[in-house]
């Protein structure tokens with residue numbers, strides 16, 4: 246079957262299954278396979294091995310073309326604010342804690358804001374993490390206005406001479422207009438109160454998410470300008486293939502991946518590793 | 526929509542007369558596409574399409590003047606059959622207390638669902654929710670607060686207690702003393718590939734001897750739904766599925782995949798963050814949604 250002649254139908258079928266099973270989606274998979282079949286006409290001896298490496302090259306190029314892929318949070322003269330947002334349960338609070346730890350290891354003075362004032366014990370959760378990482382956490386009483394937490398956290402960051410403010414927001418489905426409005430309001434508060442700061446708005450996407458991950462990136466990206474995505478729970482067998490179309494169609498780069506439930510389990514996204522994992 | 530696509534496929538053919546196997550194949554490619562876009566697992570979709578193909582090659586479709594309609598009807602019937610048709614209620618034990626164990630991946634909605642189910646049955650039963658997640662920071666507090674908001678009894682560990690099995694025994698005693706007739710155990714999220722945590726789950730199941738073991742699945746779960754569900758089902762026999770965050774716009778194909786691979790029925794749908802936001806699962810509405 247794979248001894249070096251024209252690739253058989255089952256060769257293309259198995260490639261299709263690999264990509265779709267990795268959540269790359271049928272649309273993008275179809276396009277990739279079609280392009281590859283055209284290219285393969287130029288190869289006299291296409292077997293599974295060089296077929297896969299050709300595909301790996303194509304996928305890597307797709308990702309490398311998305312500006313900001315695998316880049317860490319940016320720092321400059323002014324402080325940086327990292328805003329973590331995304332749907333319910335995606336891993337924002339844990340990522341906020343990991344981010345604080347990670348940046349502190351780089352010598353940054355970090356402050357956390359618990360801007361989820363809605364969900365039960367959300368502030369307690371972030372406070373507990375803050376204790377572990379030795380990071381100050383700005384919190385308000387439950388039920389308060391998340392915008393007020395953001396405002397106070399900005400003042401505290403300025404007063405304390407912090408390099409970085411990491412804001413954890415409540416989970417929200419992009420289908421809820423009032424919750425998206427609340428998010429937009431938070432970004433306005435950031436614009437008004439620290440306009441010269443670098444703003445990193447990162448969408449946290451669970452690696453196990455299917456095609457809805459694209460909808461999320463699209464909807465959140467329409468509401469506020471996103472500067473990147475974090476793929477959480479990437480320690481699972483889920484391949485996170487949805488980020489291929491997120492990158493391609495929306496130009497949104499994956500900056501980090503979450504690799505576990507511990508505070509150190511965050512690292513920069515590596516497109517090569519991602520492609521290898523996706524293709525098995 | 527799928528209906529429009531199928532009508533497009535069959536449109537030019539009514540004048541030609543007979544439908545051919547080729548025409549059916551073209552139609553089925555559209556069905557498969559709809560299923561995959563809807564996050565149904567690759568292999569589940571393949572098997573389902575083959576079942577539909579067998580029926581779609583029958584005379585009642587090939588001779589029909591409305592073949593698109595016929596094919597759609599078959600698609601719905603086959604999905605319905607796979608979903609296990611009808612509504613599946615929560616089971617209660619003939620010898621109370623009824624015990625429910627909620628399990629699943631991280632962030633799927635277990636803690637919230639635990640209190641939602643308790644609330645739903647609280648007018649006919651006296652439920653107690655038990656916190657068995659000692660890993661996630663403030664998980665016990667989260668359950669405590671939700672239970673309090675819902676007016677539901679709560680039992681949690683003492684400061685520093687880390688043994689889930691010990692808590693189960695204490696909770697059963699507590700429930701017996703206070704005459705709770707339903708006990709819901711909220712467990713820590715875990716990856717199906719984490720051997721230690723899957724072992725812990727099996728041992729929790731032995732300690733609880735649950736009336737129902739409910740796998741809580743996020744409606745936006747993609748292709749991995751099959752691996753997750755069969756891994757959990759392999760370690761601790763599942764009796765029901767709860768699909769959460771159905772109030773979003775994900776197509777929810779994971780529900781079909783999970784049902785197909787475990788044979789376990791979806792019992793509830795989480796439709797919001799409030800405690801009241803839990804519905805009986807409606808397989809027909811979900812089938813329409815999956816197909817887009």
Ligand SMILES: Nc1nc2c(ncn2[C@@H]2O[C@H](COP(=O)(O)OP(=O)(O)OP(=O)(O)O)[C@@H](O)[C@H]2O)c(=O)[nH]1
Nearest residue numbers: 333334335336337338339416478503504505631632
């Ligand atoms: N295995 C694994 N689990 C993770 C990772 N990131 C987060 N989690 C877990 O996912 C669950 C949800 O994480 P949270 O940080 O509470 O998610 P969230 O987005 O803040 O949730 P909401 O605020 O309720 O919307 C927790 O059990 C975390 O421990 C990761 O990278 N790997």
Ligand SMILES: Nc1nc2c(ncn2[C@@H]2O[C@H](COP(=O)(O)OP(=O)(O)OP(=O)(O)O)[C@@H](O)[C@H]2O)c(=O)[nH]1
Nearest residue numbers: 333334631632633634635636637714770795796797
């Ligand atoms: N919109 C919506 N949100 C939900 C639903 N069910 C749960 N959530 C939210 O999803 C997030 C995660 O819910 P949890 O109950 O903490 O999930 P969990 O499975 O217990 O998480 P871990 O214990 O970390 O594994 C929270 O923000 C919940 O409010 C639902 O049906 N709809």
Ligand SMILES: [Mg+2]
Nearest residue numbers: 337338361416
């Ligand atoms: Mg959170």
Ligand SMILES: [Mg+2]
Nearest residue numbers: 635636658664
């Ligand atoms: Mg929980």
